[in-house]
Amino acid sequence: MNLKEFLQTKEDEMLSLLERLVNTDSGSTNKKGIDEVGRIISTEYKKMGFTVEVVEEKEKGNNLLIKHQDAVEPEILIVAHMDTVFREGTAAKRPFTIKGDRAYGPGVIDMKGSQVALLYALKALIAENRGGFENVQIVLNGDEEIGSPTSRSLIEEQSVGKKYALIMEPARKDGSLVSARKGGGRYSVYVKGKAAHAGIEPQNGISAIEELAHKILKLHALTDHGAGISVSTGLIEGGESVNTIAPSAAAHVDIRISQMDQASMLDRQVREICATADVPGTSIVLEGGINRPPMVKNEQTIGLLDTIGKIGAELGIKITDIATGGGSDASFTSAKGVPTVDGLGPVGGNAHSENEYLEIPSFVERTNLLAEVIGRLSASDKTSL
Incomplete structure:
Protein backbone atom coordinates (compact mmCIF):
# COMPACT_ATOMS: atom_id res chain seq x y z
CA MET A 1 0.00 0.00 0.00
CA ASN A 2 1.39 3.44 -0.91
CA LEU A 3 0.82 6.68 0.98
CA LYS A 4 -2.24 7.72 -1.00
CA GLU A 5 -3.88 4.32 -0.68
CA PHE A 6 -3.34 4.43 3.08
CA LEU A 7 -4.83 7.91 3.29
CA GLN A 8 -7.84 6.92 1.21
CA THR A 9 -8.67 4.30 3.83
CA LYS A 10 -8.48 7.05 6.47
CA GLU A 11 -10.63 9.69 4.78
CA ASP A 12 -13.64 9.06 7.02
CA GLU A 13 -11.40 9.31 10.09
CA MET A 14 -9.98 12.57 8.79
CA LEU A 15 -13.44 14.04 8.26
CA SER A 16 -14.54 12.88 11.70
CA LEU A 17 -11.58 14.60 13.37
CA LEU A 18 -12.16 17.68 11.25
CA GLU A 19 -15.77 17.80 12.41
CA ARG A 20 -14.63 17.61 16.04
CA LEU A 21 -12.17 20.48 15.58
CA VAL A 22 -14.56 22.68 13.61
CA ASN A 23 -17.25 22.23 16.25
CA THR A 24 -14.85 23.50 18.92
CA ASP A 25 -14.88 27.30 18.99
CA SER A 26 -11.32 28.61 19.01
CA GLY A 27 -11.37 32.31 18.20
CA SER A 28 -8.13 34.13 18.95
CA THR A 29 -9.47 35.50 22.25
CA ASN A 30 -11.01 32.18 23.30
CA LYS A 31 -8.17 30.65 25.32
CA LYS A 32 -10.33 27.79 26.59
CA GLY A 33 -11.35 26.79 23.07
CA ILE A 34 -7.84 27.06 21.60
CA ASP A 35 -6.44 24.97 24.42
CA GLU A 36 -9.15 22.36 23.86
CA VAL A 37 -8.20 22.16 20.18
CA GLY A 38 -4.60 21.77 21.30
CA ARG A 39 -5.57 19.01 23.72
CA ILE A 40 -7.43 17.08 21.01
CA ILE A 41 -4.54 17.35 18.58
CA SER A 42 -1.90 16.61 21.21
CA THR A 43 -3.65 13.38 22.13
CA GLU A 44 -3.46 12.21 18.53
CA TYR A 45 0.22 13.09 18.17
CA LYS A 46 1.13 11.32 21.40
CA LYS A 47 -0.50 8.13 20.10
CA MET A 48 1.97 8.29 17.20
CA GLY A 49 5.06 8.58 19.39
CA PHE A 50 5.40 12.36 19.25
CA THR A 51 6.27 14.52 22.25
CA VAL A 52 4.28 17.67 22.94
CA GLU A 53 5.70 20.62 24.84
CA VAL A 54 3.05 23.08 25.97
CA VAL A 55 4.23 26.68 26.04
CA GLU A 56 1.80 28.17 28.54
CA GLU A 57 0.16 31.55 27.97
CA LYS A 58 -1.88 33.34 30.63
CA GLU A 59 -4.36 35.12 28.37
CA LYS A 60 -3.91 33.79 24.84
CA GLY A 61 -4.12 30.17 23.77
CA ASN A 62 -1.15 27.97 24.61
CA ASN A 63 1.42 27.29 21.88
CA LEU A 64 2.62 23.75 21.20
CA LEU A 65 6.02 22.38 20.17
CA ILE A 66 5.72 18.90 18.70
CA LYS A 67 8.32 16.47 17.39
CA HIS A 68 8.79 12.73 17.24
CA GLN A 69 10.45 11.04 20.19
CA ASP A 70 13.22 9.84 17.83
CA ALA A 71 13.83 13.30 16.35
CA VAL A 72 17.41 14.59 16.42
CA GLU A 73 17.91 18.13 15.10
CA PRO A 74 14.96 18.03 12.66
CA GLU A 75 15.52 20.00 9.46
CA ILE A 76 11.93 20.86 8.52
CA LEU A 77 9.89 23.42 10.43
CA ILE A 78 6.12 23.14 10.03
CA VAL A 79 3.83 25.89 11.35
CA ALA A 80 0.04 25.71 11.72
CA HIS A 81 -2.33 27.83 13.81
CA MET A 82 -5.17 26.64 16.00
CA ASP A 83 -7.11 29.91 16.31
CA THR A 84 -9.87 31.22 14.07
CA VAL A 85 -11.48 34.64 13.61
CA PHE A 86 -14.91 33.53 14.83
CA ARG A 87 -16.70 34.48 18.04
CA GLU A 88 -17.65 31.99 20.71
CA GLY A 89 -20.95 30.34 19.86
CA THR A 90 -20.37 30.34 16.09
CA ALA A 91 -19.84 26.58 15.94
CA ALA A 92 -23.16 25.96 17.67
CA LYS A 93 -24.96 28.26 15.21
CA ARG A 94 -23.44 26.72 12.09
CA PRO A 95 -21.64 23.47 12.90
CA PHE A 96 -19.64 21.29 10.55
CA THR A 97 -21.68 20.17 7.57
CA ILE A 98 -21.04 18.39 4.30
CA LYS A 99 -22.85 19.43 1.14
CA GLY A 100 -21.81 17.58 -1.98
CA ASP A 101 -18.04 17.66 -2.29
CA ARG A 102 -17.57 20.47 0.20
CA ALA A 103 -17.28 20.65 3.98
CA TYR A 104 -18.44 23.83 5.72
CA GLY A 105 -18.00 25.35 9.15
CA PRO A 106 -16.05 28.00 11.07
CA GLY A 107 -12.33 27.50 10.48
CA VAL A 108 -12.82 24.42 8.29
CA ILE A 109 -10.23 25.63 5.75
CA ASP A 110 -8.40 28.26 7.82
CA MET A 111 -7.01 26.11 9.12
CA LYS A 112 -8.52 23.14 10.88
CA GLY A 113 -8.40 21.13 7.68
CA SER A 114 -4.66 21.76 7.62
CA GLN A 115 -4.29 20.50 11.18
CA VAL A 116 -5.87 17.21 10.17
CA ALA A 117 -3.85 17.02 6.95
CA LEU A 118 -0.55 17.49 8.79
CA LEU A 119 -1.41 14.87 11.40
CA TYR A 120 -2.40 12.29 8.79
CA ALA A 121 0.54 13.03 6.51
CA LEU A 122 2.83 12.05 9.37
CA LYS A 123 0.60 9.11 10.26
CA ALA A 124 0.93 7.87 6.68
CA LEU A 125 4.72 8.16 6.70
CA ILE A 126 4.86 6.09 9.88
CA ALA A 127 2.37 3.48 8.69
CA GLU A 128 4.18 2.96 5.39
CA ASN A 129 7.65 2.88 6.98
CA ARG A 130 8.75 6.00 5.17
CA GLY A 131 11.25 8.43 6.65
CA GLY A 132 10.54 12.04 7.38
CA PHE A 133 8.23 11.92 10.39
CA GLU A 134 11.26 12.17 12.68
CA ASN A 135 12.64 15.13 10.70
CA VAL A 136 9.97 17.71 11.50
CA GLN A 137 9.64 20.30 14.23
CA ILE A 138 6.05 21.44 14.47
CA VAL A 139 4.85 24.72 15.95
CA LEU A 140 1.11 24.95 16.57
CA ASN A 141 0.23 28.47 17.66
CA GLY A 142 -2.91 30.03 19.05
CA ASP A 143 -2.72 33.65 17.93
CA GLU A 144 -1.88 33.84 14.22
CA GLU A 145 -5.14 35.56 13.32
CA ILE A 146 -4.18 38.54 15.52
CA GLY A 147 -0.58 38.80 14.32
CA SER A 148 1.11 36.07 16.39
CA PRO A 149 2.06 38.32 19.33
CA THR A 150 2.98 35.45 21.66
CA SER A 151 4.17 32.93 19.09
CA ARG A 152 6.34 35.02 16.78
CA SER A 153 9.44 34.69 18.93
CA LEU A 154 8.81 30.95 19.26
CA ILE A 155 8.57 30.54 15.49
CA GLU A 156 11.71 32.58 14.96
CA GLU A 157 13.60 30.55 17.57
CA GLN A 158 12.55 27.30 15.96
CA SER A 159 13.64 28.61 12.53
CA VAL A 160 17.29 28.54 13.56
CA GLY A 161 19.16 25.77 11.77
CA LYS A 162 16.20 24.63 9.68
CA LYS A 163 16.63 23.83 6.00
CA TYR A 164 12.98 24.24 5.05
CA ALA A 165 9.79 25.79 6.40
CA LEU A 166 6.37 24.51 5.37
CA ILE A 167 3.45 26.72 6.40
CA MET A 168 0.05 25.11 6.58
CA GLU A 169 -2.26 27.88 5.41
CA PRO A 170 -4.76 26.47 2.90
CA ALA A 171 -4.05 26.27 -0.79
CA ARG A 172 -5.83 28.94 -2.82
CA LYS A 173 -9.14 28.21 -4.54
CA ASP A 174 -7.31 27.19 -7.72
CA GLY A 175 -4.91 24.97 -5.75
CA SER A 176 -1.97 27.37 -5.88
CA LEU A 177 0.68 27.47 -3.19
CA VAL A 178 1.83 30.82 -1.79
CA SER A 179 5.37 31.97 -2.54
CA ALA A 180 5.23 35.61 -1.45
CA ARG A 181 3.23 37.68 1.02
CA LYS A 182 3.16 41.31 1.96
CA PRO A 293 8.11 41.33 7.54
CA PRO A 294 7.19 40.42 3.97
CA MET A 295 7.64 36.90 2.66
CA VAL A 296 9.84 37.42 -0.38
CA LYS A 297 10.07 34.98 -3.28
CA ASN A 298 13.81 34.48 -3.63
CA GLU A 299 16.10 31.85 -5.13
CA GLN A 300 15.70 29.63 -2.06
CA THR A 301 11.94 29.77 -2.34
CA ILE A 302 12.09 28.99 -6.05
CA GLY A 303 14.31 25.97 -5.37
CA LEU A 304 11.86 24.58 -2.81
CA LEU A 305 8.94 25.24 -5.15
CA ASP A 306 10.72 23.36 -7.93
CA THR A 307 11.11 20.35 -5.66
CA ILE A 308 7.45 20.44 -4.68
CA GLY A 309 6.52 20.90 -8.34
CA LYS A 310 8.40 17.73 -9.33
CA ILE A 311 6.72 15.76 -6.58
CA GLY A 312 3.35 17.15 -7.59
CA ALA A 313 3.92 16.15 -11.22
CA GLU A 314 4.62 12.58 -10.13
CA LEU A 315 1.31 12.59 -8.23
CA GLY A 316 -0.64 14.16 -11.09
CA ILE A 317 -0.95 17.53 -9.36
CA LYS A 318 0.07 20.65 -11.25
CA ILE A 319 1.79 22.96 -8.79
CA THR A 320 1.37 26.69 -9.30
CA ASP A 321 2.18 29.53 -6.94
CA ILE A 322 0.99 33.06 -6.34
CA ALA A 323 1.79 36.15 -4.29
CA THR A 324 -0.83 37.53 -1.92
CA GLY A 325 -1.32 40.63 0.20
CA GLY A 326 -2.49 38.67 3.22
CA GLY A 327 -0.11 37.91 6.06
CA SER A 328 0.85 34.63 7.71
CA ASP A 329 3.57 33.11 9.86
CA ALA A 330 5.48 32.36 6.65
CA SER A 331 6.81 35.92 6.85
CA PHE A 332 8.71 35.14 10.04
CA THR A 333 10.46 32.03 8.74
CA SER A 334 11.23 33.67 5.41
CA ALA A 335 12.74 36.72 7.11
CA LYS A 336 15.04 34.36 9.03
CA GLY A 337 16.46 33.11 5.74
CA VAL A 338 14.72 29.72 5.73
CA PRO A 339 13.39 28.59 2.32
CA THR A 340 9.65 28.86 2.88
CA VAL A 341 6.54 27.76 1.01
CA ASP A 342 3.03 28.46 2.27
CA GLY A 343 -0.39 27.15 1.31
CA LEU A 344 0.34 23.45 1.84
CA GLY A 345 -3.07 22.73 3.33
CA PRO A 346 -6.16 21.44 1.49
CA VAL A 347 -7.94 23.46 -1.18
CA GLY A 348 -10.83 25.68 -0.15
CA GLY A 349 -12.08 29.22 -0.01
CA ASN A 350 -14.19 31.99 1.52
CA ALA A 351 -12.07 31.96 4.67
CA HIS A 352 -13.26 34.18 7.54
CA SER A 353 -16.84 34.09 6.29
CA GLU A 354 -19.99 32.09 6.93
CA ASN A 355 -19.46 30.42 3.54
CA GLU A 356 -15.99 29.07 4.35
CA TYR A 357 -15.47 25.66 2.75
CA LEU A 358 -13.00 22.83 2.15
CA GLU A 359 -12.95 20.85 -1.09
CA ILE A 360 -13.24 17.27 0.17
CA PRO A 361 -11.58 15.69 -2.92
CA SER A 362 -8.48 17.76 -2.11
CA PHE A 363 -8.28 16.48 1.45
CA VAL A 364 -6.52 13.19 0.73
CA GLU A 365 -4.79 14.56 -2.37
CA ARG A 366 -3.08 17.45 -0.58
CA THR A 367 -2.34 15.36 2.52
CA ASN A 368 -0.60 12.88 0.24
CA LEU A 369 1.36 15.70 -1.40
CA LEU A 370 2.44 17.00 2.01
CA ALA A 371 3.54 13.54 3.12
CA GLU A 372 5.57 13.03 -0.06
CA VAL A 373 7.18 16.46 0.32
CA ILE A 374 8.19 15.76 3.91
CA GLY A 375 9.53 12.36 2.97
CA ARG A 376 11.43 13.58 -0.08
CA LEU A 377 12.96 16.60 1.67
CA SER A 378 14.11 14.29 4.42
CA ALA A 379 15.71 11.77 2.06
CA SER A 380 19.39 11.26 2.69
CA ASP A 381 20.21 11.40 -1.03
CA LYS A 382 19.30 15.03 -1.74
CA THR A 383 20.53 14.67 -5.31
CA SER A 384 17.32 12.79 -6.05
CA LEU A 385 15.44 16.04 -5.56
Missing part, protein backbone atom coordinates in the same frame (compact mmCIF):
# COMPACT_ATOMS: atom_id res chain seq x y z
CA GLY A 183 4.39 42.40 5.34
CA GLY A 184 2.97 45.29 7.26
CA GLY A 185 1.54 46.58 10.48
CA ARG A 186 -1.12 48.67 12.12
CA TYR A 187 -1.22 52.15 13.58
CA SER A 188 -3.78 53.89 15.73
CA VAL A 189 -4.06 57.69 15.58
CA TYR A 190 -5.75 59.31 18.59
CA VAL A 191 -6.69 63.00 18.36
CA LYS A 192 -7.87 65.34 21.13
CA GLY A 193 -9.70 68.59 20.44
CA LYS A 194 -12.16 70.71 22.40
CA ALA A 195 -15.93 70.29 22.69
CA ALA A 196 -18.36 73.13 22.04
CA HIS A 197 -21.98 73.53 20.95
CA ALA A 198 -22.03 73.41 17.16
CA GLY A 199 -24.79 76.05 16.95
CA ILE A 200 -24.31 78.39 19.89
CA GLU A 201 -20.51 78.73 20.14
CA PRO A 202 -18.77 76.75 17.39
CA GLN A 203 -15.87 79.21 17.48
CA ASN A 204 -14.97 77.91 20.93
CA GLY A 205 -14.58 74.33 19.74
CA ILE A 206 -11.62 72.54 18.13
CA SER A 207 -12.64 69.59 15.98
CA ALA A 208 -10.68 66.40 16.50
CA ILE A 209 -12.52 64.92 13.52
CA GLU A 210 -11.29 67.71 11.25
CA GLU A 211 -7.72 67.06 12.35
CA LEU A 212 -8.16 63.33 11.87
CA ALA A 213 -9.44 63.92 8.34
CA HIS A 214 -6.21 65.74 7.46
CA LYS A 215 -4.18 62.85 8.85
CA ILE A 216 -6.13 60.19 6.99
CA LEU A 217 -5.67 61.96 3.66
CA LYS A 218 -1.94 62.37 4.22
CA LEU A 219 -1.51 58.76 5.32
CA HIS A 220 -3.46 57.42 2.34
CA ALA A 221 -1.23 59.47 0.04
CA LEU A 222 1.66 57.17 1.06
CA THR A 223 0.06 54.37 -0.98
CA ASP A 224 2.15 53.28 -3.95
CA HIS A 225 0.59 50.25 -5.60
CA GLY A 226 3.42 50.04 -8.11
CA ALA A 227 5.89 49.54 -5.27
CA GLY A 228 3.59 47.17 -3.40
CA ILE A 229 2.74 49.68 -0.66
CA SER A 230 -0.81 50.20 0.55
CA VAL A 231 -2.17 52.35 3.38
CA SER A 232 -5.79 51.95 4.39
CA THR A 233 -7.85 53.34 7.26
CA GLY A 234 -10.22 50.54 8.15
CA LEU A 235 -11.87 51.97 11.27
CA ILE A 236 -12.64 55.48 12.49
CA GLU A 237 -14.45 56.69 15.56
CA GLY A 238 -15.05 59.99 17.29
CA GLY A 239 -17.36 62.75 18.38
CA GLU A 240 -20.08 62.89 21.03
CA SER A 241 -23.15 64.08 19.14
CA VAL A 242 -24.03 65.55 15.77
CA ASN A 243 -24.39 69.04 17.26
CA THR A 244 -21.13 68.98 19.25
CA ILE A 245 -17.71 69.98 17.94
CA ALA A 246 -15.86 66.68 18.32
CA PRO A 247 -13.44 66.63 21.28
CA SER A 248 -11.89 63.31 20.30
CA ALA A 249 -11.43 61.02 17.32
CA ALA A 250 -9.39 57.97 16.36
CA ALA A 251 -8.37 56.11 13.23
CA HIS A 252 -6.97 52.59 12.91
CA VAL A 253 -4.70 52.19 9.91
CA ASP A 254 -3.46 49.10 8.05
CA ILE A 255 -0.15 49.29 6.15
CA ARG A 256 1.20 46.65 3.74
CA ILE A 257 4.71 46.44 2.28
CA SER A 258 6.35 44.14 -0.25
CA GLN A 259 10.02 44.73 0.64
CA MET A 260 11.57 44.91 4.09
CA ASP A 261 13.50 48.09 3.32
CA GLN A 262 10.16 49.89 2.92
CA ALA A 263 9.36 49.39 6.60
CA SER A 264 11.66 51.99 8.14
CA MET A 265 10.85 54.55 5.42
CA LEU A 266 7.10 54.21 5.91
CA ASP A 267 7.33 54.20 9.69
CA ARG A 268 9.30 57.44 9.56
CA GLN A 269 6.79 59.04 7.19
CA VAL A 270 3.81 58.01 9.35
CA ARG A 271 5.45 59.49 12.43
CA GLU A 272 6.32 62.71 10.64
CA ILE A 273 2.72 63.13 9.47
CA CYS A 274 1.37 62.61 12.97
CA ALA A 275 3.98 64.75 14.71
CA THR A 276 2.43 68.07 13.66
CA ALA A 277 -1.21 69.13 13.90
CA ASP A 278 -2.96 70.69 10.90
CA VAL A 279 -5.74 72.07 13.10
CA PRO A 280 -4.30 74.40 15.78
CA GLY A 281 -5.12 73.34 19.30
CA THR A 282 -5.43 69.60 18.62
CA SER A 283 -3.02 67.02 20.01
CA ILE A 284 -2.12 63.65 18.54
CA VAL A 285 -0.98 60.34 20.00
CA LEU A 286 0.29 57.65 17.62
CA GLU A 287 0.52 53.99 18.58
CA GLY A 288 1.58 50.88 16.68
CA GLY A 289 4.13 50.10 14.02
CA ILE A 290 5.15 47.70 11.26
CA ASN A 291 5.51 44.30 12.89
CA ARG A 292 5.35 41.68 10.14
